[in-house]
Amino acid sequence: MGGSLIRLIFAYTGLSLALATTTASPLWAASDCPKSVYAAAREVRDALYAEDVTALSELIHDGLGVRVSTAAYVIAEEEDLEGSDRVLDRVLDRNAVWALWSDPETYYWGDKEGSGKPIERTGAAFVSEYVTNQELHFETAEPIAHDPGKGRGTTFDNAADKYPEEGIVEFISGEPPENGAALRLAFAPEEGCQRLVGLILARW
Template sequence: MKTSFFATVFLAAFLVSGCQGDAAENEPAETNQETTDEPTETEMNSETEANRVEEEQEASEKLDEENAQTDEQAVKEKAETILTALKEQDGEELASHVHNEKGLLFSPYVYVETDAITLKQDQLRTLFEAEETYTWGYQHGSGKPIELTAREYIEKYGYDAAYESADEVVMNPTEPRGNTKRNVKEIFPDAEVVEYYVKGTEENGNMDWKALNLVFEKNEAGEWELVALVHDQWTI
């Protein structure tokens, strides 16, 4: 009777031990690998490079903007000096601001003809004293030749309004004010243009407005110099 009791206890202990062993075998093996959300070294290097490129691009854009502002200021200051030279008919002063290689082109209208009169610095120094007559272009509407001395031309198609107190001063205008096509940037694609606009009067139906475009390009030294005087007005 005692033997049977001990045998029963031993068998039960054996069965319990076996079940625990099977459960342990069925459990997944532990691993030393740990899951992490931290970026790898390659990802960190890639992100650093992207940040560097973005910073360089932002720095380049800022420098371009600063250079553009500097150029605009330099051009505007020179334009004011040239306006004074035209008003006072000072050929020496005008010539000193003209591009030494390209000279100065004169266009009576905002559509610049390819054969427009161009004068060199030496010619400009005595511009207002010269008695030579040029054909500067042709009048819109009548088609008659514009045959004038330089002084007469400037008085009619150059400084022909109070541009020093213009109603508007516009940098690099693109839209024509009248019905004549504006092609200044096509002729001078790298230019900076300052337009002085004087509005018309009510008694003339605002049709007697005038505008003068001073066109600048950089010379070999990187300085902005005048390359064209482009006049604009109402045309038929």
Template sequence: MKRLAASLLLVLPVLALPACAQQTEPKAARQAVQALVPKVLEALAKRDFDRLATFVGDNGLTVSPYVMLDDSDVRLSRPDLQSCVTDREVRLWGERDGSGDPIEITCSQYFDEFVWNADYRQPDEVLYNEPRQRGNEINNNHDYAPDGIVVELHIRGDGDQAAMNWKSLRLIFRDGEKGLSLIAITRDVWTI
């Protein structure tokens, strides 16, 4: 269902763009967020959700277990993030690739499995506002925030399965009245 809706998701944001919305060039995007990205990654690595919440804007943080964002994705408020480690609420985060089984886990379990599943502080490649289609899932991150900055932290695959065991974490920022805010986190992996 999510892939079927992808075509509309790729077209609708472009049609709804205000005339002034345009993507920041990669060099300018890098300069704008390069000091912020390590702080966000450090908060994720240390599971410091109080610190992570300080980077999130008033509209919360949208998280997607895969690279494609849509309206069904979970949006966490700052208080949701601050209580992530202790919150025992089981949420529906999406569907598991391959089986279609629901991803029904706690916030803490979600971040362990679908966000910080590798040390993204040591990526093989970092891209700033450079759209890259790596796997089967449609990457609509740049369409989701056409006026934002998408930072991809990519870890190459290794061994015989290198074409399938790579992974990327994408952090999406938007500039607002209070400066840059983290508005979304997606994960890109090989999907079936």
């Protein structure tokens, strides 16, 4: 009886440890997460269009979160404000990304490029209008290296000053002199994976 009880306790303890280990593990195995910024960019883009919060939240940098910029000029620090009445770009952690489509709260996301009007939307409305808008066609574009020398639009592109240049890629919709847009994504390595730290929406 005593031996059976000991074996039962051991089996239960082992099962509990196994369950705890499984629960604490990331959704991705290390071998499955994107190692290149181009693969990571495609996964972020696809998760946004699919409204897949599980995949998207796992693509976010756990330590830094993701900064959302509604113009080519990234406002990451107080010195970037240059005396304007704008505020720092919003940073979302994984929990905020997880609730992006379910949170009914309206947030200020930044100012609309060109008109300067404030963008106040729920997360779902913001993504639908400014990221996955069917007129932009980011879903069919291929990610390319960020090239600040292209001179698209009149807004200064300071992304390379705020993120490692090799970690920035973009999806382009249209080309100058037409009306166009860029979905610019910045990544940083974390635990051997490329994870999203910046999402920039540029228009020209």
